[in-house]
Amino acid sequence: MEKRNGQRVILFPLPLQGCINPMLQLANILHSRGFSITLIHTRFNAPRASSHPLFTFLQIPDGLSETQINEDPTSNVMSLLAKINVNAESPFRDCLQKLLLLQSQESERISCLIDDCGWLFTQSVSEILNLPRFVLSTFKATFLNAYPILPLLRTKGYLPVSDSEAEDSVLEFPPLQKRDLSRVLGEDGEELDPFLRTTVETTMRSSGIIFMSCEELEEDSLTLANEIYKVPVFATGPFHSYFSASSSSLFxxxxxxxxxxxxxxxxxxxxxxxxxxxxxxxxxxxxxxxxxxxxxxxxxxxxxxxxxxxxxxxxxxxxxxxxxxxxxxxxxxxxxxxxxxxxxxxxxxxxxxxxxxxxxxxxxxxxxxxxxxxxxxxxxxxxxxxxxxxxxxxxxxxxxxxxxxxxxxxxxxxxxxxxxxxxxxxxxxxxRSVKHGGSSFRSIETLANHILSL
CATH class of the missing domain: 3.40.50.2000 (Glycogen Phosphorylase B;)
Incomplete structure (x- = not known):
């Protein structure tokens, strides 16, 4: 069993399969570096705690009705996440506050919170509770870098796209073509803009961004992410190369x-x-x-x-x-x-x-x-x-x-x-990036040392 380092990390995944998998893989990576793990999660799409006996799981209410939980969640993901962002804020704050109060009775110190960039309220909660927060991006760094400009693209007349321009490049967002934009921006239109702006603003106030990527795939974008968000960037992926996702499958x-x-x-x-x-x-x-x-x-x-x-x-x-x-x-x-x-x-x-x-x-x-x-x-x-x-x-x-x-x-x-x-x-x-001495391996070591220094 790995030696514990006396510090505990709190993780809070967004309740979607593609977000839960990387968060649990990251939890395994940090646990292998000596950190104890507590995972806060919603009732909706709750991960199987029995598959991760070394972690502590705490469920919070998400305010969804049985009908909302049982209906197909893929029918409108943005609407679902908007509801949970509103409903989960108070239960999450109360849960995190209790954990911080209890730590005085424990031998371990809670060092930080790591949550998905899709949570819009966690930065404010972490600031109130004086707990460093790291953002996990389950997207390419290239995509997160586009968050500040996506609302602007709608005002530049790119949409709707004519057939003659469909294959033209989007100069502000390479290598996308103009025909791709309607499915990036989706049918939510301007309703998406506040979400993007809040994500950018809260990420810039965070203690760092963790990407499930590596320098070999997007070195320039990782450098740009540091320039845009002005916080430390840790390219620690691909996570599954260290720990499988099979035990965290919701299906x-x-x-x-x-x-x-x-x-x-x-x-x-x-x-x-x-x-x-x-x-x-x-x-x-x-x-x-x-x-x-x-x-x-x-x-x-x-x-x-x-x-x-x-x-x-x-x-x-x-x-x-x-x-x-x-x-x-x-x-x-x-x-x-x-x-x-x-x-x-x-x-x-x-x-x-x-x-x-x-x-x-x-x-x-x-x-x-x-x-x-x-x-x-x-x-x-x-x-x-x-x-x-x-x-x-x-x-x-x-x-x-x-x-x-x-x-x-x-x-x-x-x-x-x-x-x-x-x-x-x-x-x-x-x-090569995930092998000893590789770029991802080094970034994990840097992240672990950074958390220990907080």
């Missing part, structure tokens, strides 16, 4: 896909997952299905409950589609993604390009087919296809012919081989 993982993969040829399988939040239509589901079937490549496809709103799984499929899938594919409601991507049979990943999934794919050297849903996924997919050139961008086209073409190009075409070669180089570069 039950179907392990049967692993023995199925064992029976497939090397690098022959395309893995398909659009993450925990993205929604598609029944028509989109059908187009993806036929694109995969017609590609003639074996595939593992995650069709989670709620992927198609109101559907629990494959019930929208026709009998013909089900029969065709059974001949060549394997469908699961949720997969042990890191294990799947690491499997020798997997040669490609059709992904929504959430930052967690993008990092996991890079670390396993699996080239991607990019089908982003929105928000930071648009930026991640541009880096994959246009900057690192380790994937193929579908440009939002959910059409069976386009999907079939992309799968065949990546898996058996000459262009796919070149992509795979570039991905192997990127994999090696990022892999």
């Amino acid at each position: 039950t993982q179907d392990e049967t896909c692993i023995p199925w993969l064992d029976n497939q040829e090397d690098k022959s399988v395309i893995y398909v997952s659009l993450g925990s939040v993205v929604n598609i239509t029944e028509s989109d589901l059908s187009e993806i299905a036929w694109g995969l079937i017609n590609s003639k490549q074996p595939f593992v496809w995650v069709v989670r409950p709620g992927l198609v709103r109101g559907a629990q799984g494959i019930e929208p499929f026709s009998e013909e589609v089900v029969r065709s899938i059974e001949e060549r594919g394997k469908i699961v409601k949720w997969a042990p993604q890191q294990e799947v991507l690491a499997h020798g049979a997997v040669g490609g990943f059709l992904t929504h390009n959430g930052w967690n999934s993008t990092l996991e794919s890079i670390c396993e050297g699996v080239p991607m087919i990019c089908l982003p849903g929105g928000w930071d996924q648009m930026l991640n997919s541009r880096f994959v296809s246009d900057v690192w050139k380790v994937g193929i961008h579908l440009e939002g086209r959910i059409e069976r012919r386009e999907i079939e073409k992309a799968v065949r190009m990546l898996m058996v075409g000459s262009g796919g081989e070149k992509i795979r070669e570039r991905m192997n180089v990127l994999k090696d570069e990022v892999g």
